[in-house]
Amino acid sequence: MAPNFRIDFGSYIPSTQTVKERCTSLKAWELPKQESALAPDYVWTNKDMDPVPPEDQTWTLWTWMAYWATDTINLGTWETASSIIAVGLTWREAIPIMIVGTFCVAVPMVLNGAIGAALHVPFSVIVRSGFGYYFAYFCIISRSILAMFWLGIQGANGAKAMQLMISSIWPSFNNIKDTIGMETQGISTEGMISYFLFWLIQLPLLLIPPTKLRWLFIVKLVAAPITAIATLGWCVHKAGGSGALFNQPVKVHGSEYAYLWLSCMSAVTGSWATLACNIPDFSRYARSSKGQYIQLPFLPIIFTICGVLGIVTTSATQLLWDKEPLWNPLDIIAHWQAYGHSGRAAAFFAATAWYIAQVGTNITANSISAANDLTVLFPRWVNIYRGCIIAAVVGGWVIVPWKILSSATTFLAFMGGYSVFLAPMAGIIASDYWLIKRRQIDVPALYDPYGRYRYFYGINWQAMVAFLFAVGPNLPGLAYSINPVGTHISQGTKNLYTFDWLFGFVVSIFLYTTLHKIFPARESLIEKTIDGVEASMGRKAEAGNASPPLESGDDDEKHVHAHRKQSESYGYANVDPIHRARDVQRQHDTNMPLPKEQQAAVKQGEGHDATAPVQTIPVPQEPGPGQILVKINWTGLCASDKSLLHDEWAPFGVSMRPEAKGIAGHEGAGEVVAVHADVEGLWKLGDRAGVKWVVSVCRECEFCTNGSDELQCAQQLNSGFTAAGTFQEYVLTDGRYATRLPEGVRDEEAGPIMCGGVTAYTACKRSAVKPGQWIVMIGAGGGLGHFGVQYAKAMGMRIIAVDGGAEKRKLCTDLGAEQYIDFAETKDIPGKVMEVTKYGAHGVIVFAAAPQGYQIAPSLLRPGGTVVSVGLPSDPSVVAGAPPILLALKRINIVGSVTGTLKDVEEALDFTARDLVHPILTKGSLGDVDKFCKMMIEGKLPGRAVLRVAG
Ligand SMILES: [Zn+2]
Ligand SMILES: [Zn+2]
Known part of the structure; x- marks a missing residue:
C-alpha cells in the first residue's frame, strides 16, 4: 500500500521551477486543458471533469460493498439510531424505520448511481441534462456548500476521538488549562489541539485519489466493526443485560405515533440525501454498470446492523452510569480510561478506530463531492486534488465549525433541513435519465453551453417549475424546524414536513415527467447515446498519443462483455467503450467483409411536408472506376440540405435529382472501406476521407484546368443533389476529388468544414x-x-x-x-x-x-x-x-x-x-434529420448541426 501512495503523491510535488512560477504568476496555476476534452474550445475543462477513462474505471462489486460499509459505520449512524429511542419509540419500531428509511434513499441512489456507471461523468456534469447548462450551477453550488459544511462539522464532531486518543496516552491532557475560552470561542485549548491534529492527520487521507480508496476501506472495515462489537460486548457484560431502555414501552400513540414514525424515517433518509444526488461522483469509477446495484440491499442491511449495535449499547449504558444513557460511543470509551493501563490502551485503540471511521465517512460523503463540484465551478484552476485541499480549508477553518456546533443552532437546523432541496434534485436527475431521456444521453453536449442541453438560455424551465413546486409546500415546515417558537404553522404543514424527503422526491418526478409529456423538449432528446469516454478516447487516438488500453481480465470484466453483446443487438451504442475501440481496430486488421445493408435517411413526400425517415437500403459492394467507398462516421447538416429535402428551390428549377436516391448530405467525414484499382495509388483502406458538396469534376474543361475555378465545371456532380449524399452509412465518391482528412481533426469537426467551414x-x-x-x-x-x-x-x-x-x-x-x-x-x-x-x-x-x-x-x-x-x-x-x-x-x-x-x-x-478553428456543434444521429430541419427553420439550432451516422 505504501509504494502506491508514494507514486501518487510524488507526482503532485512541484519542481523548484514550478514553485518559482507559481509565486510570481497566477497563470502558472492553470491546469492543463485536456487534449481529449469533450467541451468545445471556448469552454475550459480538465481531466477530472471529463469522463473517467477505462484505465481509471477501477471500482468493482467489492469496492461498492466496502464503500457502503465504510460510509455507514460512523458516529452519526450510531446516534441517529439511538435518537429514535430517545424520542419515545422502541427498538421494535427502530428496526423497520431504519430499513424503510434507508431503502427510500437506496432507490434514488441506485437510479442515479446507474447514470455515473454508464456515462462515467460526475454529478455536476450529469445534472445539466435535466436542469439545463446554467441552472445546473444552482445545484452544483448548493451541493458544494453543503458538502464543505458537513466536512467541517463531522471534523469538529470527530475531534473528540482525537482528544481520547491523546488523553489515553497522556492522561494529564484532560487537565490542560483552557486559555482559548470555551465560553466565548466555543472551543477549549484542549479541544483546539485535538481538532487541529484531527484536521492535520485527516488532510493527506482526504487526498487519496478515488481510484485508490479501497486501501482505506479495508483498514476501516477491519477496525470499525471490531471496536463497535467490543464496545457493545463490554457494556452488556458489565451491565449484566441490555437495560431498561431496551424494554421500555411505546410512549406515544395514534396519529402522533404515525407522524413520529415518519419523521424518524425522514431523519434516516435525510442523512443520505446529498449522496442520493451525487453518487455518480463515485459510480463514475465503476468498471461495469451492474456492480452498483448491490447498494439497494446492502445499504439498508448494513445501516440497520450498525444502528442496532448502537441501540443495544446505549440501552446497556443506562444501567451503568447514573441511569443516564450514553448516546455517543466516545463517551463510553472515555470511561475506560479509569481502568488503569489496560483500560487506557483499549480506549486508545477504540478511539483510533472511530477516528478512522469518521475520516472515512468524511472522504466518501463530503470531501470528494465538494472537490468534484469545485472542479466544475472552476475548471481552469481546480481539479479533484486541489478541490479536496480547498474543501478541507474552507470546511475545516473558514466556516469555524466548532463555533457553529456550540452556538449556531438555527443554522445547524437549516443545514439539517436542506434535504428539502436535495430531494427534488435527486428526483429530477433520476426521472430525466430514466423516464424522459430513456438512458440516451449526448455526453459531449453536457460540456457545451450551446449544446443540446441548453434549453432556454441554459435553463430548463420544466425542471425549475418541478423543483419549486416540490420544495414550496415544505418551506413552512423547514422554517418551523429552524425556529419553533417564532413560527406558527398549521398541523397539516407540520405533518407534511415529517416526510419532506419522500414528498419532494415523488412530487418532483411526477411534475417533471408530466410537464415533459405536455411540452416535450424535443431538441434535448436523442435516439442513441453519444458516449463521452469513446469520444474523448477517439480524440486522443486521433491526436496520436494514446492507444486503447487492454482489458485487465477479471470477473467483472466478463459480465460487461456479455452485457455489451446483448445490448448491442438492441442497437445501443453506450456500452463499454473499451471493447468498442478494439472492435474498430479488428475491423481494420482482418479486413472484414462489407455489410449487405445500411441505414440511410431517405426523402419521403414533397415540399414543406417532406420528411427523411431512416430506412434500410443495400450497401454498394464495388466502387466503380475512379471511386472509393467511404464509411461516413459523421455528417454535417447544412441549410442547403434542408432546402433540397423540402423542395425550397423548386421555383428556380433546382430539385434533388433521381440519381441522389432521396439521400441528402454534403458534409461527410469517415474512413475508406473499399478502393477501385484506378485510385489505389491515392487511397488505402482505413484512410480518413471527407465528402463535399462538389463530389467530382470533369478535370478537362477550361474551369477545371485553369487552377482556380473547378467549382464552375459544368460537368460537376453534387452530393445529395445529383449523387446520393452523406445521410447514409456508406457513400460512393470520386477518389480524385475526395478530401484527405489530416491528423488532429476529428470526424465530427471535419464534416461541417466540408461546406460551412x-x-x-x-x-x-x-x-x-x-x-x-x-x-x-x-x-x-x-x-x-x-x-x-x-x-x-x-x-x-x-x-x-x-x-x-x-x-x-x-x-x-x-x-x-x-x-x-x-x-x-x-x-x-x-x-x-x-x-x-x-x-x-x-x-x-x-x-x-x-x-x-x-x-x-x-x-x-x-x-x-x-x-x-x-x-x-x-x-x-x-x-x-x-x-x-x-x-x-x-x-x-x-x-x-x-x-x-x-x-x-x-x-x-x-x-x-493547428487548433485555431473549431466549429460549435449541435450533435445528433441519423434519425434527427427532420428534427434538426425544424429547429433550423425556427432559428433554434445553435452552431453547426452534425449527425452521427456509422461507427
Ligand atoms: Zn452546405
Ligand atoms: Zn470541368
Missing part, C-alpha cells in the same frame, strides 16, 4: 483583407459566421461582428471579435463602424440571408474596400451592390463566394489541425 474561409480570402485590417461580419454569430470570425482571427484580421443579442455577443467576443455591434440596439451601424475604424472597414462579409445586411454593407467600407456576398436571401429582388456614384468614387468591389475548391478545403482543415 470552407465557405466561411473562402469568403475571408475573397474579402482581400490583410492582417491588421478591419473586417465587418454581418451575421457573425450564426452557423457560417462563427466559422468566419475564427478564420479571420487566425488570418490576423481585426473583426467587427454584427449580430443580435447578448448571447451572440458573448459567442463572437469569445471567438475573437474585437468589437460587437448589436443590430437590435445600434441605430446607426455605419456610424459605429466609422467611429471604430475612422475611414471604414477594409472588407464586409454578409453571412446573413436578411436583405438589410446587403443594404448597409457598401456604406461600411473605406475606399477600395470589398463586399463579399455569401448569405442568399430567398427574395429574388434583393441585390448586392451600391449606387454607381459610391461604387465609382470609392472604388468599391462587390464579389461573391460559394464553397471552396479542393485546395481551399485542405487549407480550411489545416486551421483546425
Whole structure:
C-alpha cells in the first residue's frame, strides 16, 4: 500500500521551477486543458471533469460493498439510531424505520448511481441534462456548500476521538488549562489541539485519489466493526443485560405515533440525501454498470446492523452510569480510561478506530463531492486534488465549525433541513435519465453551453417549475424546524414536513415527467447515446498519443462483455467503450467483409411536408472506376440540405435529382472501406476521407484546368443533389476529388468544414483583407459566421461582428471579435463602424440571408474596400451592390463566394489541425434529420448541426 501512495503523491510535488512560477504568476496555476476534452474550445475543462477513462474505471462489486460499509459505520449512524429511542419509540419500531428509511434513499441512489456507471461523468456534469447548462450551477453550488459544511462539522464532531486518543496516552491532557475560552470561542485549548491534529492527520487521507480508496476501506472495515462489537460486548457484560431502555414501552400513540414514525424515517433518509444526488461522483469509477446495484440491499442491511449495535449499547449504558444513557460511543470509551493501563490502551485503540471511521465517512460523503463540484465551478484552476485541499480549508477553518456546533443552532437546523432541496434534485436527475431521456444521453453536449442541453438560455424551465413546486409546500415546515417558537404553522404543514424527503422526491418526478409529456423538449432528446469516454478516447487516438488500453481480465470484466453483446443487438451504442475501440481496430486488421445493408435517411413526400425517415437500403459492394467507398462516421447538416429535402428551390428549377436516391448530405467525414484499382495509388483502406458538396469534376474543361475555378465545371456532380449524399452509412465518391482528412481533426469537426467551414474561409480570402485590417461580419454569430470570425482571427484580421443579442455577443467576443455591434440596439451601424475604424472597414462579409445586411454593407467600407456576398436571401429582388456614384468614387468591389475548391478545403482543415478553428456543434444521429430541419427553420439550432451516422 505504501509504494502506491508514494507514486501518487510524488507526482503532485512541484519542481523548484514550478514553485518559482507559481509565486510570481497566477497563470502558472492553470491546469492543463485536456487534449481529449469533450467541451468545445471556448469552454475550459480538465481531466477530472471529463469522463473517467477505462484505465481509471477501477471500482468493482467489492469496492461498492466496502464503500457502503465504510460510509455507514460512523458516529452519526450510531446516534441517529439511538435518537429514535430517545424520542419515545422502541427498538421494535427502530428496526423497520431504519430499513424503510434507508431503502427510500437506496432507490434514488441506485437510479442515479446507474447514470455515473454508464456515462462515467460526475454529478455536476450529469445534472445539466435535466436542469439545463446554467441552472445546473444552482445545484452544483448548493451541493458544494453543503458538502464543505458537513466536512467541517463531522471534523469538529470527530475531534473528540482525537482528544481520547491523546488523553489515553497522556492522561494529564484532560487537565490542560483552557486559555482559548470555551465560553466565548466555543472551543477549549484542549479541544483546539485535538481538532487541529484531527484536521492535520485527516488532510493527506482526504487526498487519496478515488481510484485508490479501497486501501482505506479495508483498514476501516477491519477496525470499525471490531471496536463497535467490543464496545457493545463490554457494556452488556458489565451491565449484566441490555437495560431498561431496551424494554421500555411505546410512549406515544395514534396519529402522533404515525407522524413520529415518519419523521424518524425522514431523519434516516435525510442523512443520505446529498449522496442520493451525487453518487455518480463515485459510480463514475465503476468498471461495469451492474456492480452498483448491490447498494439497494446492502445499504439498508448494513445501516440497520450498525444502528442496532448502537441501540443495544446505549440501552446497556443506562444501567451503568447514573441511569443516564450514553448516546455517543466516545463517551463510553472515555470511561475506560479509569481502568488503569489496560483500560487506557483499549480506549486508545477504540478511539483510533472511530477516528478512522469518521475520516472515512468524511472522504466518501463530503470531501470528494465538494472537490468534484469545485472542479466544475472552476475548471481552469481546480481539479479533484486541489478541490479536496480547498474543501478541507474552507470546511475545516473558514466556516469555524466548532463555533457553529456550540452556538449556531438555527443554522445547524437549516443545514439539517436542506434535504428539502436535495430531494427534488435527486428526483429530477433520476426521472430525466430514466423516464424522459430513456438512458440516451449526448455526453459531449453536457460540456457545451450551446449544446443540446441548453434549453432556454441554459435553463430548463420544466425542471425549475418541478423543483419549486416540490420544495414550496415544505418551506413552512423547514422554517418551523429552524425556529419553533417564532413560527406558527398549521398541523397539516407540520405533518407534511415529517416526510419532506419522500414528498419532494415523488412530487418532483411526477411534475417533471408530466410537464415533459405536455411540452416535450424535443431538441434535448436523442435516439442513441453519444458516449463521452469513446469520444474523448477517439480524440486522443486521433491526436496520436494514446492507444486503447487492454482489458485487465477479471470477473467483472466478463459480465460487461456479455452485457455489451446483448445490448448491442438492441442497437445501443453506450456500452463499454473499451471493447468498442478494439472492435474498430479488428475491423481494420482482418479486413472484414462489407455489410449487405445500411441505414440511410431517405426523402419521403414533397415540399414543406417532406420528411427523411431512416430506412434500410443495400450497401454498394464495388466502387466503380475512379471511386472509393467511404464509411461516413459523421455528417454535417447544412441549410442547403434542408432546402433540397423540402423542395425550397423548386421555383428556380433546382430539385434533388433521381440519381441522389432521396439521400441528402454534403458534409461527410469517415474512413475508406473499399478502393477501385484506378485510385489505389491515392487511397488505402482505413484512410480518413471527407465528402463535399462538389463530389467530382470533369478535370478537362477550361474551369477545371485553369487552377482556380473547378467549382464552375459544368460537368460537376453534387452530393445529395445529383449523387446520393452523406445521410447514409456508406457513400460512393470520386477518389480524385475526395478530401484527405489530416491528423488532429476529428470526424465530427471535419464534416461541417466540408461546406460551412470552407465557405466561411473562402469568403475571408475573397474579402482581400490583410492582417491588421478591419473586417465587418454581418451575421457573425450564426452557423457560417462563427466559422468566419475564427478564420479571420487566425488570418490576423481585426473583426467587427454584427449580430443580435447578448448571447451572440458573448459567442463572437469569445471567438475573437474585437468589437460587437448589436443590430437590435445600434441605430446607426455605419456610424459605429466609422467611429471604430475612422475611414471604414477594409472588407464586409454578409453571412446573413436578411436583405438589410446587403443594404448597409457598401456604406461600411473605406475606399477600395470589398463586399463579399455569401448569405442568399430567398427574395429574388434583393441585390448586392451600391449606387454607381459610391461604387465609382470609392472604388468599391462587390464579389461573391460559394464553397471552396479542393485546395481551399485542405487549407480550411489545416486551421483546425493547428487548433485555431473549431466549429460549435449541435450533435445528433441519423434519425434527427427532420428534427434538426425544424429547429433550423425556427432559428433554434445553435452552431453547426452534425449527425452521427456509422461507427
Ligand atoms: Zn452546405
Ligand atoms: Zn470541368
